[in-house]
Amino acid sequence: MVRITSRTTGPDAARGELAAVRRPGLAVFTGAIAVSAYGGALGLIAGFLSLGAVVTSRLPFASPVLSGIALMAVVAIPATVVCWLAARGDRRTGDATVLLGVLLVGWIVVELAFIRELSFFHPLFAVIGGLLVWLGLRARPAPRVRD
Numbered sequence: 001m002v003r004i005t006s007r008t009t010g011p012d013a014a015r016g017e018l019a020a021v022r023r024p025g026l027a028v029f030t031g032a033i034a035v036s037a038y039g040g041a042l043g044l045i046a047g048f049l050s051l052g053a054v055v056t057s058r059l060p061f062a063s064p065v066l067s068g069i070a071l072m073a074v075v076a077i078p079a080t081v082v083c084w085l086a087a088r089g090d091r092r093t094g095d096a097t098v099l100l101g102v103l104l105v106g107w108i109v110v111e112l113a114f115i116r117e118l119s120f121f122h123p124l125f126a127v128i129g130g131l132l133v134w135l136g137l138r139a140r141p142a143p144r145v146r147d
Contacts, residue, residue, distance in 0.1 A: 020089030026097065026135060027086035030079045033104070033128065037076035044068030055115045074107050075100075086139075097136030104129035 043049025045068035051059070059067050082100045085093040108126045112118065 020091075022089035023086040023093060023139060026093070026139065027083050029135075030086060030097070030100065030132075031083040033100075034076050034079035034083055037071055037079060041068040041072040041076055044071065051115070055117060058115050060114065071107070074103055078103055091141050094136045094138070094140030097139055098133050099136075101129045101132030101134075101136060104132060 040049065044051075044064040047064070049064075050056075051064060056062055056064055078096075078100045082093065082096045085096050105126055108122050108129065112122060
């Protein structure tokens with residue numbers, strides 16, 4: 001017999017499934033990350049966020065537009081997905097949050113490798129990425145307990 005442990009009870013627990021646990025704080029946090037990333041991406045794409053001639057020349061193909069699209073794909077869209085999963089109480093929230101944290105730290109490392117200039121935002125978002133990994137590990141569902 002397989003028993004699922006959960007902090008809540010109800011119809012999901014009666015069927016042997018984990019009950020949905022909404023995570024509004026995580027949803028707001030990742031929503032703010034998504035808004036920040038969309039803002040940066042749109043600034044790069046539209047041209048109102050200037051990196052300067054030296055940094056722009058170090059970007060792949062010297063293209064802030066391509067960099068903005070990459071920022072949207074690697075950080076903004078995954079952060080939006082995690083926000084949505086956390087708000088819904090989806091069981092995949094923990095794993096998606098860990099992935100977002102790894103993507104965010106990876107983005108910072110790759111960005112620093114290309115632009116070779118450090119700003120306040122690099123360590124800030126690296127720490128936020130690490131925090132997301134930690135929060136994601138804590139948000140993972142309890143393992144199944146076999147009797």
